[in-house]
Structure formats: C-alpha cells, structure tokens
Amino acid sequence: MAVPSRTKESVEGFVLDVLEKLGIERDQITLDASFDDLGVDSLHVTELGQAVNREFGIEVHAADLEESQSLRQALNAIYAKAGL
Amino acid sequence: MTVTLAGAGAALPERVLSNHDFVHLDTSDEWIVQRTGIRERRRLAADASLAELATDACGRALADSGVAPRDIHQVVVATSTADRISPGMAVEIATRLGIDRPAAFDVSAGCSGFLYALDHAIAAIESGRADHVLVCGAEALSRITDHTDRNTAVLLGDGAGAVVVSRAEGGLRPSFVLGSDGTRIDLLHVQQDKLLRMRGREIFESAVDLMAGHTELVLERAGLGAEALDLFVAHQANARIIHAVRRRLGVPAERVFLNVDKVANTSSASIPLALAHAGEQQLLHPGAVLGLAAFGAGLSWGAGVITWRSPDAVRPDGELSAGRGVR
Numbered sequence: 001m002a003v004p005s006r007t008k009e010s011v012e013g014f015v016l017d018v019l020e021k022l023g024i025e026r027d028q029i030t031l032d033a034s035f036d037d038l039g040v041d042s043l044h045v046t047e048l049g050q051a052v053n054r055e056f057g058i059e060v061h062a063a064d065l066e067e068s069q070s071l072r073q074a075l076n077a078i079y080a081k082a083g084l
Numbered sequence: 085m086t087v088t089l090a091g092a093g094a095a096l097p098e099r100v101l102s103n104h105d106f107v108h109l110d111t112s113d114e115w116i117v118q119r120t121g122i123r124e125r126r127r128l129a130a131d132a133s134l135a136e137l138a139t140d141a142c143g144r145a146l147a148d149s150g151v152a153p154r155d156i157h158q159v160v161v162a163t164s165t166a167d168r169i170s171p172g173m174a175v176e177i178a179t180r181l182g183i184d185r186p187a188a189f190d191v192s193a194g195c196s197g198f199l200y201a202l203d204h205a206i207a208a209i210e211s212g213r214a215d216h217v218l219v220c221g222a223e224a225l226s227r228i229t230d231h232t233d234r235n236t237a238v239l240l241g242d243g244a245g246a247v248v249v250s251r252a253e254g255g256l257r258p259s260f261v262l263g264s265d266g267t268r269i270d271l272l273h274v275q276q277d278k279l280l281r282m283r284g285r286e287i288f289e290s291a292v293d294l295m296a297g298h299t300e301l302v303l304e305r306a307g308l309g310a311e312a313l314d315l316f317v318a319h320q321a322n323a324r325i326i327h328a329v330r331r332r333l334g335v336p337a338e339r340v341f342l343n344v345d346k347v348a349n350t351s352s353a354s355i356p357l358a359l360a361h362a363g364e365q366q367l368l369h370p371g372a373v374l375g376l377a378a379f380g381a382g383l384s385w386g387a388g389v390i391t392w393r394s395p396d397a398v399r400p401d402g403e404l405s406a407g408r409g410v411r
Binding site: 021041042043046047049050061063066 | 118119285286288289292293324328331
C-alpha cells in the first residue's frame with residue numbers, strides 16, 4: 001500500500017479522522033482546545049501516534065507526544081519528527 | 085484430524101475489591117474505569133492455596149468438556165505465582181482431580197503463559213503424543229503486587245481458568261505464533277523484591293502493536309480474514325488496549341469478549357477465565373472460530389486461531405457438545 005504524501009494538511013486531516021474514531025466529538029475539536037476538555041487522555045494520544053506511524057511511516061512514539069496538551073502541540077510534535 | 089477447545093472452566097476467590105477500596109492511593113473509580121475499564125477484582129486470602137482454586141477451574145473445564153480425568157494425558161499450568169517453587173502446581177492439580185500419572189508441569193511466560201501452554205498442548209496432540217490435554221492459567225497476583233503503588237495495585241486480580249484441549253475431526257486447524265524480546269525486560273518485570281513493576285504507557289504501545297500484528301499473522305496463515313472470527317478473546321489487561329487492537333483488526337465490538345471489568349488483569353489466568361465466562365454467557369457455539377492474543381513480561385507475546393469444539397463434536401458420553409449449555 002502506498003504511503004500517503006506527508007504534508008501538514010494530510011497529517012492534520014488524518015489526525016482529525018483518528019480522533020473521531022476514538023470517540024472524540026469532531027465539532028468540538030479545534031487546534032487549541034485542551035485535550036483535557038475534549039476528553040483526550042494519554043492513551044488516546046498514544047493510539048494516535050501509532051496510527052500516524054502506520055499511515056505515514058513517521059516514527060512517533062508515546063514519549064514524543066507526552067507533553068502535548070492540545071491538537072496543535074501534538075501536530076507540531078509529529079511535524080518535528082517528520083521534518084515538516 | 086484437528087485440535088479444538090472442548091471445554092472451559094473458571095474459579096475466582098470470593099473476596100471482591102471494588103475501585104472504591106483503592107481511594108487511599110489517591111485514585112478514583114472514574115479514573116480507573118476510564119483508563120482501564122476495570123471495576124472490580126478478586127483477591128485470594130493470604131493463607132489460601134492457589135492450587136485449590138486452580139483445581140476448581142480445571143474440574144469445571146473437565147465437566148464442561150465431558151472428557152474423563154483418565155483420558156487426560158498431560159496437564160500444563162501457566163503461572164508466575166505458584167504456591168511453591170517446585171514441583172509445579174500441575175502435579176498437585178492432576179492428583180487432586182484423579183488424573184493418573186500424566187505429564188504435568190508449569191510454564192512461566194508472564195501474561196502470555198497460557199498461550200504458550202496452549203500451543204504446547206496443540207503440538208502434543210498434533211504429534212500424536214496426547215489425545216486430551218488440560219491447560220490451566222492460575223494466578224495470585226496479589227502475592228507480587230505492591231499494594232502501595234496506585235499504578236499497578238488497581239490493575240491486578242487473582243483467579244484461575246482452564247480449558248480441555250482435544251483431538252477432534254473436522255473444523256479449522258489451529259494457527260498459533262509465539263515470540264519474545266528480552267531487550268524490553270525493563271518494561272514489565274518482577275525482580276527479587278517479588279513486586280511487579282511496569283511502565284504503563286510503553287506497555288500499552290507495545291501491547292497493541294504485538295497483539296494486533298500477530299493476530300493478523302495467524303489469521304493470514306489460517307487463510308482467514310478478521311471477519312471470520314466469531315469471538316476475539318484477548319488477554320484482559322486493560323479494556324482500552326483491547327479496543328485499540330480491535331480497531332486495528334477491524335473486529336466489531338460485539339465480537340470482542342471483555343470481562344476485565346469484573347476480574348482485572350489476572351495474567352496467565354486471563355484468557356481461560358474469559359473463555360469460561362464467554363461460555364457461561366452462551367457466546368460460544370460448536371465450530372465457533374476464536375481469535376486469541378496475549379502479551380506480557382519478557383516482553384512475550386502470542387496469538388492464535390482455534391475453534392470451540394468441532395461443529396459436529398460428539399462428547400465421550402455420547403451427548404452432542406451442543407447440548408451442554410451452549411448454543
């Protein structure tokens with residue numbers, strides 16, 4: 001299976017899809033909403049990292065996303081790992 | 085010739101600890117349920133015998149299968165918390181059940197231990213060394229729990245489960261894979277202080293990858309897709325791990341068995357306990373294709389596909405297997 005192109009847009013769109021599959025209300029998600037308010041906990045973030053890893057081949061692990069408290073912070077951590 | 089699971093049995097200690105029993109550790113029912121799905125766990129009395137509990141589970145598995153004790157050729161017990169270091173509990177259990185001089189030994193492979201023992205049983209039957217093997221998982225994890233550590237104390241429970249593994253005609257040939265990686269011993273171990281230590285988030289990450297990846301592998305080897313699974317029974321460590329694996333595999337929630345809410349993580353007892361509880365809930369039928377997956381200390385892992393009885397199984401007493409409390 002071809003690896004989807006690694007752009008910030010494609011990663012962000014994918015991350016939104018994953019959060020929705022994890023049961024997070026899509027219309028509540030904004031870049032700066034806190035994960036606490038959204039009900040996103042550390043295990044969701046870990047699962048998110050695994051999904052990004054599989055989809056884009058970006059080696060992002062639980063430890064890389066440990067400090068992320070919002071979608072913007074998580075995306076920035078992923079972009080940094082991917083060199084985006 | 086193939087090999088199937090012919091019956092299952094469970095035994096739990098009477099004492100129930102709810103999440104509210106752990107509030108002194110600065111945790112809460114809400115936090116534990118949200119992160120783990122665990123609501124309660126059982127605790128074996130400090131002076132109680134784990135072998136006795138395991139014997140109860142094994143006796144129920146024998147009764148459920150209809151296989152007579154005299155027809156059991158091997159007894160294998162997966163455990164890390166046996167009553168004594170040697171001999172293994174299997175010997176004592178066999179004698180208590182009146183199984184006459186079987187090959188009997190214990191297996192230690194952390195939470196994957198039951199699948200290691202089951203894989204051995206299948207190989208013994210496939211190679212003609214045995215017709216029926218009793219496989220038990222039994223743990224008193226309270227013996228190795230740091231009761232002051234909120235990160236692990238709430239997760240662990242005591243219990244025993246067992247299955248009878250039998251030669252059968254018809255049905256799917258079992259497909260199993262086992263593995264280990266000693267470079268990750270530090271993630272989950274019990275050292276000489278005899279207390280279990282783990283690094284939860286990293287375990288979560290590894291557990292999901294290992295169980296999903298190896299379940300996909302055994303399905304592929306069996307020529308099956310995930311849709312062929314009638315019931316997916318994974319090691320009951322944490323409901324969140326199981327749901328993450330389920331999403332990876334594409335198995336619908338209604339085909340995933342969960343009893344972690346009632347028993348917590350019982351290590352090598354977890355899968356046979358879950359199978360016995362699934363049977364009690366009428367979720368197993370002859371010919372049902374079961375997906376099994378586990379991970380644990382080592383790291384160690386295992387996954388397998390096996391059927392619950394053969395579709396046309398006739399038990400030794402002549403009764404159709406479908407007639408024994410299963411649909």
